[in-house]
């Protein structure tokens with residue numbers, strides 16, 4: 001375990017905004033995790049920070065990183081247990097190596113496996129839960145449990161894990177044979193073309209309302225390119241907010257509020273944030 005006090009968080013969020021946290025702890029195994037969370041309040045589990053906006057003031061939060069828990073273990077043919085800290089891209093590489101199929105549509109998502117499972121991340125009609133067999137969590141009572149997928153509630157970008165604030169320790173996937181390399185290549189290319197990858201961002205800011213696209217609603221409300229301080233509604237992908245270099249936390253919050261209120265007044269639709277915001 002590595003513990004850093006008064007730790008600068010800016011580099012831990014893909015928005016490149018973040019103040020000084022009370023503590024930042026890197027955990028190496030389950031036992032350490034169980035021990036550390038016993039007496040800590042106000043903890044936040046951080047993956048790659050690709051969906052997390054962090055306040056740039058002083059934070060009372062203890063951030064816990066599970067990045068060192070990044071193993072892949074083949075339990076039996078096609079049954080693969082993965083530590084939460086693993087980069088999702090490494091799982092895709094492993095699937096290619098083993099000729100496993102099922103999650104190719106998600107290739108290019110920059111999060112950890114734990115981060116994706118927490119919110120049932122997905123793309124192009126596939127969600128990570130499609131290939132999950134079970135998830136090992138620490139529940140709200142601090143108990144380590146392995147739960148079969150059938151006993152976990154999940155839907156579009158929502159899971160019981162998120163709602164009950166459980167910690168994802170590992171996930172077991174069930175894969176069939178037949179890796180689709182051309183699908184991975186196609187979607188990675190598409191992401192390079194359609195996402196503002198050269199500017200700090202957190203992916204889609206808002207969930208898509210049922211049957212609609214937030215990006216389209218934002219365009220229709222005339223908000224593409226809208227700027228507040230150093231924050232901008234991306235010209236490349238209007239559901240992305242980008243940091244033009246010197247954005248403050250408050251700029252991102254204000255632009256989110258503006259987009260929500262203008263979309264609401266012009267279309268009557270209430271957008272809901274997909275990104276996670278750490279206030280203090």
Ligand SMILES: Cc1cc2nc3c(=O)[nH]c(=O)nc-3n(C[C@H](O)[C@H](O)[C@H](O)COP(=O)(O)OP(=O)(O)OC[C@H]3O[C@@H](n4cnc5c(N)ncnc54)[C@H](O)[C@@H]3O)c2cc1C
Pocket residue numbers: 014044045046047048049050051052066084108109110111112113114115116117118119120121122123166167168169195197201202203204276
């Ligand atoms: C360019 C870009 C493209 C993206 N495209 C997509 C996309 O196509 N589809 C999509 O769904 N998302 C997309 N995202 C968003 C993001 O990558 C995903 O949501 C990803 O799952 C977040 O993983 P992370 O490790 O970065 O999580 P973080 O940002 O570190 O954390 C996000 C949330 O997950 C929680 N969390 C993380 N790990 C754990 C854990 N082990 N246990 C419990 N809680 C945990 C955190 O507490 C936080 O609430 C994109 C982001 C970017 C920057």
